[in-house]
Amino acid sequence: MTELQRIQRLILEATSVLGRETVPILESLGRVLAVDTVAAEDIPGVDISAVDGFAVFHGSLQGASTQSPVPLRIIGESPAGRPFGTGVGRGEAVRIMTGGVIPDGADAVVKREDAEERGSLVVFAASHGPGGNIRFKGEALKRGETVLFAGEVIGAVEVCKLASLRRSHVLVHQKPVVAIISTGDELTDFHEPSLPGKIMCSTLYGLAAQVLETGAVPLLLGVAQDDPAEQRKLLSEGLRADVVITSGGIANGKYDLMRQTFRAVGVDIKFTNIALKPNKPAVFGAINGTLIFGFPGNPSAGMISFEQFVRPALLKMMGRNYFDEVKQSFFSSIDSFRPDLKGGGPLRASLVPDRGPATGKGKPS
């Protein structure tokens, strides 16, 4: 196990799968089913025709042949959705469409092309056994059968299956809410004026976009100045979320106060000082079930940290198979990540954390 994997495991151990919520099926795409879905009734619910043709009692056609064709009287029709009211007797036929309910007394359907209509009669030139061209009650699905299993990710096919079962809503795992805070006196947000020496809090928006891409809900708490009271205020506000990510204020500079703020608020810091090229340390902790991630302010470093540390945790919270998904998303994302403004080559993300300063702080606690 690499050091990175060890840290990811540490994070995942501190992460719980979230509870359930009911959503309309068209809003469930990409969500994870929280319970098995069991058929409440047979499908089809009654015997129906598999073709367009004529529903008959097979005995009526006994001995029919080209030499001695058998005429039956057409007594009505059974289109899909409008069952024929009464039964079919010997010597009678009911015109039926695909999906039409098989009338009482009928036990076979003869395809339209194997019969010849003559006014109110229909003539058959061959005999037929019972059961032909009928889709029997429960043939597709028996009441009580499990159609979808808890843990499945819902796609378009699953939505279609749920609709078939008349499930308008579905129970899925909740989406985590992820509060995001940027910190730094130099940062401004869109709602503030742009002044000389100030830069946009772009990492805030990059991280929010990553949260959305993961399927979770970002809560953009905005910019905290390099001021312990303001940081504490925003961080406290973030604690009602499932996850808090802070960007900036995490290094050892005079104004890098975020770690002190974490401690002041009572965060149980589980590791600190992970070396993440091209940048500075990261911090991970937890308080009352909320996960706290402190990342560097640099957009590239923050966004790579998200991929490495936050995405796996969010996937686990949503009930997804995070190990497989993360392996894939992590390596593909590293190749395609070019948040530096000029494009350039992919970022060199060091997967090997440093050995820590002489104080030994570099080791996860």
Next chain:
Amino acid sequence: MTELQRIQRLILEATSVLGRETVPILESLGRVLAVDTVAAEDIPGVDISAVDGFAVFHGSLQGASTQSPVPLRIIGESPAGRPFGTGVGRGEAVRIMTGGVIPDGADAVVKREDAEERGSLVVFAASHGPGGNIRFKGEALKRGETVLFAGEVIGAVEVCKLASLRRSHVLVHQKPVVAIISTGDELTDFHEPSLPGKIMCSTLYGLAAQVLETGAVPLLLGVAQDDPAEQRKLLSEGLRADVVITSGGIANGKYDLMRQTFRAVGVDIKFTNIALKPNKPAVFGAINGTLIFGFPGNPSAGMISFEQFVRPALLKMMGRNYFDEVKQSFFSSIDSFRPDLKGGGPLRASLVPDRGPATGKGKPS
């Protein structure tokens, strides 16, 4: 070119890229940029420090060495976002943080660890050339440089770049609106009671989910009974959308009226009778720029038809590189498609259309 590819090409030739709209950057994920994004100003906008340390005029440190260290007077500080008001003269230093504006008169930054503070003085044991540890105005990006190009798909990294440039909104290609109609007397929707012989219009929801997955907007017009007037009414309502998909009523049964409805409404039918196992014909046409797809009512057949015929068109409308994307999505989707309720194996989608009936209707017109 296979027959399927020929038909896909026919559809794409009838498909136009949609116009533009402005959306907030966090709503632009997965959308396609409609114009180049050019930097309106230099980044950084002024010279800033790349490290925590001291901003000095390099001439002040001439001849400094361990044997003869040079003390400078600390006259103030320049943290990120709060520029030092006045200039730095010979013999003076300004404490500066990463991202802090370089004060007038300073032309180098010496790292904190290469200096020693003694009260109001800071002592240097080495000389330094000009320019050290400074990120110069426009170093990351020059005003007028193109940062993102029209046609790029917007991901989290692009959102971060747009935010860096203070773009709160972005011009992207519009999403197509896709009206969906199911037809059949046997169908009911969630808002209607479930009666014997009736089944849910599950294809409606499966198709709507596919539209959502593609990034477009479904408009669920609901179920039309097997009645020409009702079909015409819903179809006419659908014509204000960019695309209309109908499910059912497309075969040759007595109640399969959809093709007649298409003609009644004035749809220019471009092909019909494509064989699509495990099912029935499909129809494609257009009217006043709206694309019309008529698919079988069977969920599997309808959803595979969507993958083959509609998804490429929707991707083109949204400005995406549909050829590449479709190749990938199509083949992966065919393997994973199991809309039959029991799970079972993947659907056998015939990629080879039939040779058409004797009338020659099977050939695209």
